[in-house]
Amino acid sequence: MALFQLILILILSSCMAQDEDIMTPVVNIYSEIKEIKASINRLTMDLNTANNELAEQNSLIEELQKQIKESPKVAFTASMSATESTNRGPFSTETKLIFDKVLTNIANAYDPVTVFTAPVKGVYYFRYSGSAFSSHDMGLSVFKGTTQFVSSYKYNSGERNDQMASGAVMELEVGEEVHMRLWIRSWIFVGQHYNYSTYTGYLLYPLDSTSV
Structure with missing residues (x-):
């Protein structure tokens, strides 16, 4: 009987030990x-x-x-009007060109009778094109106020009619003017139906009064 009790105690002790292992978390x-x-x-x-x-x-x-x-929007493109295909020039003095056929005039800063006037201080881009007969010279200049800024010249090649174009970036104050002139003793062709010779300008970006 004592032996049976001893075995039973051993079995119960073993079971209790297993229960403790099961209840103990691994982590x-x-x-x-x-x-x-x-x-x-x-x-x-x-x-x-x-x-x-x-x-x-x-x-x-x-x-x-x-x-x-x-931001202000300023842009224009103009050509020269004519009732028939003809030319401007030659003149005995350097002459302001009047691009009176307005194709685009956003902000109305371009006056087709006079010049372009900057409505805001900023950096502007101007571009022009000119067409001329092969037998004539053609000289064009862009003026900032009374100062010649950029120019182009086409010598009479005698071979074919010629086209030329150029452009420039300018910093302008409010009210500064930009226009084009035809050189002395040179010609520029004006088409009746096609805008061969054009003058374009637009505001790249405005500058505030503190910009350098």
């Missing part, structure tokens, strides 16, 4: 939960940082869109 659950919370906090901080950066970028985009919308 520390509290440590794992703590690490998960720390990871969530880091992800939350990263998300907040990303949201702040996105908000700054959206604000910058809105500001740029506002500047583009409010």
Whole structure:
């Protein structure tokens, strides 16, 4: 009987030991939960940082869109009108060319009778083209006020009718004028139906009063 009791005690002790092993966790659950919370906090901080950066970028985009919308729009293209195909020149003095056939005149800064007048301080681009008969010289200049800025010259080749073009970037103050002139003893062709000779200008971007 004593032996049976001893065996029973040994069996019960073994079972209790197994139960303790089963109930003992392999990992520390509290440590794992703590690490998960720390990871969530880091992800939350990263998300907040990303949201702040996105908000700054959206604000910058809105500001740029506002500047583009409010930026002045200035552009023109003009040619010379004629009831029949003819030419301007030659003249005994350098002569202002009148491009009276207005094709585009955004902001109405171009006066087809006189000159282009800058409505805002800014950087502008001007371009011109000229057509001439092969037997005639052609000299063209762009003037900023009374100062010759850029010029082009075509010598009479005697072989074919010629076309030339050039352009320039200018910084203009409000009210400064730009026009074109035909050189002494030179010609420029004016077509009745086609705009062979043209004068174009547009505002690249405005400058504020503190710009250098």
